[in-house]
Amino acid sequence: MNADLLPSLRRLVRGLTAIFWGLPSTLLICVLMAVAEFPRTLGCAPPLIATGLLLLGVFEMARFQPQERTWQAALERAQLLALANFGLSPFVYFWSRVPTETYYFQAIITLAVTAVLFLLQLNQVLQRLVALLPDEPLREDTRFFTRLNLTLMLVGVVLVGGWYLLARLNQLPQPVLEALDFGSVARIRFAMVVILVLVPVSVTMSLVWKARDVVLGSVYGPRA
16 A cells, blocks of 8 residues: 555545435434424534535545546545535525525425435536446446436435426316326425435435445555
């Protein structure tokens, strides 16, 4: 192991760890902000801290293999999206306090879009990362599961977009409107969370942790 490479590997491990904990923290805090009062008492701090973890993670990872242009280009796109998430995260608190304010709602929609794009780009970053690591099974797993994540998120976007589009077509027959059950907001939220967020986040966390273990093995040797 090249001694000059060890500091960058340690930064890479710190970055992967921050992303691993930042993904579920961001999701949990944003949901709690919408439905519970306790996190709102802390103001903008919870969403800023959670998204800040993700921002820290992608910047820490950039210390690894700075000469690899494809890897660094993928990281730079992730950094821009993470920065956008960080800047928009206070609106989660503002919207929870004044949900009728159109400006806050538009900011939340923008945050949702940038968050999904960040998750997609993070999967690209993981693909570039494992290409630099000496672990062929991890490459195959990452290739398969990143494609699965992309498919799930695209399906989720199509379902949610189609639901809202149909909801605005007043010319549909009444039996069709009743079958679509447009008033059941809880159902569409549940489907969106499960398909568009929960499963891809869980899969991405698993890939992040596996990559972290491989890097730790490079630094400290295989675990017993």
